[in-house]
Amino acid sequence: MNKALSIKEPYPPGDFAIWIVIYIELVTFGLMFIGYAFSRRADVALFNNSQLQLNQTAGFIDTLILITSSYFIVKAVNSVKNARGAKIQSANNLASKWLLAAILLGLMFLVNKLLEFSAVFAQGFSLSTNTFFMFYLLLTMFHFMHVALGTVILFNIRQRTRTSGYSADDSRGIETGGVYWHLVDLLWIILFPLVYIIR
Amino acid sequence: MKRSVEGVWAVLIILTIFAYLLGELKLVNTLLVGILLITTFIKGHLVIDYFMGLKNVRWRYRIILTLWLIIVISSIALAYLLPTNIK
Numbered sequence: 001m002n003k004a005l006s007i008k009e010p011y012p013p014g015d016f017a018i019w020i021v022i023y024i025e026l027v028t029f030g031l032m033f034i035g036y037a038f039s040r041r042a043d044v045a046l047f048n049n050s051q052l053q054l055n056q057t058a059g060f061i062d063t064l065i066l067i068t069s070s071y072f073i074v075k076a077v078n079s080v081k082n083a084r085g086a087k088i089q090s091a092n093n094l095a096s097k098w099l100l101a102a103i104l105l106g107l108m109f110l111v112n113k114l115l116e117f118s119a120v121f122a123q124g125f126s127l128s129t130n131t132f133f134m135f136y137l138l139l140t141m142f143h144f145m146h147v148a149l150g151t152v153i154l155f156n157i158r159q160r161t162r163t164s165g166y167s168a169d170d171s172r173g174i175e176t177g178g179v180y181w182h183l184v185d186l187l188w189i190i191l192f193p194l195v196y197i198i199r
Numbered sequence: 200m201k202r203s204v205e206g207v208w209a210v211l212i213i214l215t216i217f218a219y220l221l222g223e224l225k226l227v228n229t230l231l232v233g234i235l236l237i238t239t240f241i242k243g244h245l246v247i248d249y250f251m252g253l254k255n256v257r258w259r260y261r262i263i264l265t266l267w268l269i270i271v272i273s274s275i276a277l278a279y280l281l282p283t284n285i286k
Contacts, residue, residue: 008255008256008257008258009255009256009257010256010257011256011257011260012251012252012253012260013251013252013256019260023263026264026267027267030267030270030271033271033274033275034271034274034275034278037274037275037279038274038278040278040279041278041281041283044283056219056222057219057223060215060216060218060219060222063215063218064212064215067208067211067212067215068208068212070246070250071204071205071207071208071250073250074204074249074250075204078204175252179251179252182246182251183251185246185250186243186246186247189211189239189242189243189246190239190243190271190272190275192215192218193218193222193235193236193239194275196222197218197221197222197227197235198227198232198235198236198275198279199227
């Protein structure tokens with residue numbers, strides 16, 4: 001194997017501060033996921049029956065949306081990461097288009113989730129209905145807030161691409177926003193089977 | 200092995216469809232929960248390696264997320280697979 005190919009980057013992409021945020025978020029959500037799984041053991045029938053009230057298709061669509069938007073973010077970051085000289089403007093234009101697509105998917109996720117929440121509330125379920133709905137609403141609403149924040153971050157990053165603000169020498173901002181969005185995707189990848197599928 | 204980001208996206212979508220079908224067809228038993236959690240681990244690790252870009256970063260940064268994934272998924276597996284009193 002070519003030794004040069006195996007050289008690793010010394011630091012992860014983006015600002016180091018975002019990785020501190022990511023580690024904190026992972027611990028927080030991780031404890032909630034484990035808390036859900038072990039709380040279920042106290043009343044499996046209640047969790048299984050309550051889970052039947054959820055719209056699995058909506059959760060499935062949410063997953064497809066987040067995975068695809070994450071892919072769009074990778075394309076946006078890759079567009080500008082190696083852009084130098086005369087290529088900077090066209091690379092930023094391309095990144096701007098990928099980011100717009102990701103933002104639209106983020107908004108689609110938010111709308112889909114709001115529709116899901118309104119359907120759940122219309123059925124009379126709330127945080128105090130039972131332990132399952134307490135966890136379901138807590139997890140999904142907390143995650144919803146992260147998607148909302150992520151969408152705002154992507155919007156701001158896109159504004160900078162419109163002034164050709166990113167290049168090979170300055171791509172840390174777009175990478176920082178990108179890894180935050182991937183975190184939101186990673187969390188949902190566990191949340192979806194845990195809350196919507198496994199019974 | 201070098202994977203394209205398109206290939207990673209395709210694997211993530213296929214594994215998500217697999218999870219959805221298990222749920223829709225009510226095919227969730229102990230064995231399939233195990234398989235579902237393994238596919239969830241694979242999906243998570245693909246995001247960590249190829250979307251977050253930690254595949255090409257020093258192991259000390261990558262291992263934190265990998266360990267998190269292992270701890271969370273094995274705890275979920277433990278909670279689901281240990282015998283319990285079903286009411």
